[in-house]
Amino acid sequence: IGYAFICPFIIGFVFFMIKPLAQSLYMSLCNVELTPQGFNMELNKFGHYIRALTIDPEFNRMLTETIGTMFFQSLATIVFSFFVALILNQKFKGRALVRSIFFLCVILSSGVLVGLEYNNSLLASLKDTIEESGRSNTITDVLEKILVSNTGGVNGISGKVFKKVFEIIDGIYDVAMASGIQIIIFLSGLQNISPSMYEAASMEGCTSWESLWKVTVPMVSPLMLVCWIYTIVDFFMKTDNQIMSKINEQMIVYLNYGYSSALAWIYFIVVMLFIGLSSLIISKVVYKNE
Numbered sequence: 222i223g224y225a226f227i228c229p230f231i232i233g234f235v236f237f238m239i240k241p242l243a244q245s246l247y248m249s250l251c252n253v254e255l256t257p258q259g260f261n262m263e264l265n266k267f268g269h270y271i272r273a274l275t276i277d278p279e280f281n282r283m284l285t286e287t288i289g290t291m292f293f294q295s296l297a298t299i300v301f302s303f304f305v306a307l308i309l310n311q312k313f314k315g316r317a318l319v320r321s322i323f324f325l326c327v328i329l330s331s332g333v334l335v336g337l338e339y340n341n342s343l344l345a346s347l348k349d350t351i352e353e354s355g356r357s358n359t360i361t362d363v364l365e366k367i368l369v370s371n372t373g374g375v376n377g378i379s380g381k382v383f384k385k386v387f388e389i390i391d392g393i394y395d396v397a398m399a400s401g402i403q404i405i406i407f408l409s410g411l412q413n414i415s416p417s418m419y420e421a422a423s424m425e426g427c428t429s430w431e432s433l434w435k436v437t438v439p440m441v442s443p444l445m446l447v448c449w450i451y452t453i454v455d456f457f458m459k460t461d462n463q464i465m466s467k468i469n470e471q472m473i474v475y476l477n478y479g480y481s482s483a484l485a486w487i488y489f490i491v492v493m494l495f496i497g498l499s500s501l502i503i504s505k506v507v508y509k510n511e
Contacts, residue, residue, distance in 0.1 A: 249482035260478070269483030280484065283463040288495060290462070294396070295452040299445060302400040306407035307437075399455060403448040410441040442507045449503060450496055457492045464488050 249269055251262040273280045309319060414437065422432045459465065464484070472481035 245482045246486060248479050249486050251479050253478040253482075255476055255478070262479075265479065269480045270487065272480065273484055273487055279467070280464075280487075283467060284488070284491060287462050287464045288491065291453060291456045291492075291495075294399075294456060295449065297396050298399050298403060298452050299448055301396050302403035302448065303407050303441075303445070305400065306404050306411055307433075309404070309408055310411040399452065402451060406444050406448055406451075407441060410444040411437070414440045446500060446503045446507055450500060453492065453496055453499075457488075 248260075248262065250264060250266055252265045252268075254261040254263075309316065418436050418440070419432055422436050427435060456462070465488075468481050468484045468488070471477045471484060
């Protein structure tokens with residue numbers, strides 16, 4: 222049944238994606254020139270890869286920063302979506318309305334509306350004005366200065382941790398916009414937990430906090446792995462991160478198709494390794510109901 226559902230994707234991938242992927246890989250190994258007759262490719266082997274990893278002064282820094290941001294942003298998204306799903310799973314008046322509001326994150330994060338948001342000069346200038354006028358007086362900004370100054374400054378380990386935490390807090394809008402699908406996945410998992418498990422835990426004397434860590438988290442842990450992979454891939458596909466901007470710049474502005482293809486393949490391989498390594502670690506602690 223599962224293969225039947227993903228069959229349209231497999232067919233589309235085979236007929237429409239394999240050839241472009243092969244062409245992109247071949248371009249990354251060639252010096253590509255755009256001529257009136259089309260692309261003129263001269264084999265360069267791994268020259269573009271060597272340039273990206275050893276000569277380009279920006280790429281390694283951008284790659285490190287992007288992967289670091291991806292890790293913290295994905296972790297914040299998973300935590301946020303899980304606790305929102307816990308709240309939405311409770312019984313209260315207006316629960317259906319609240320669930321619909323959080324599901325709007327999925328609709329608002331669609332390609333058309335995101336394009337309108339990022340390409341709208343009025344919204345962009347309004348956002349910049351709000352940030353410039355409000356940042357110096359925000360509670361988070363004052364609290365950040367106090368905590369950083371009392372933990373050895375920005376150069377200390379704790380100072381860097383606090384700085385990263387406050388960056389996530391300041392970017393809570395982006396976290397909320399990226400959490401719609403994960404909230405739905407966690408919510409479906411929470412609804413499949415048998416109430417008898419909580420009843421048994423309560424009879425054994427477990428508090429609500431203990432039930433959360435001994436019943437809820439183990440039962441939804443397989444979904445955490447699914448949400449983690451989805452969140453990383455979602456971040457990887459965003460066109461506003463540094464690496465994607467550099468790839469687009471090399472391809473569109475400088476028409477350097479070979480070098481931009483090499484950058485894209487390096488980024489793809491690094492992200493796949495990151496997904497594989499993190500999935501291997503998470504799968505070791507995932508609860509398996511056998």
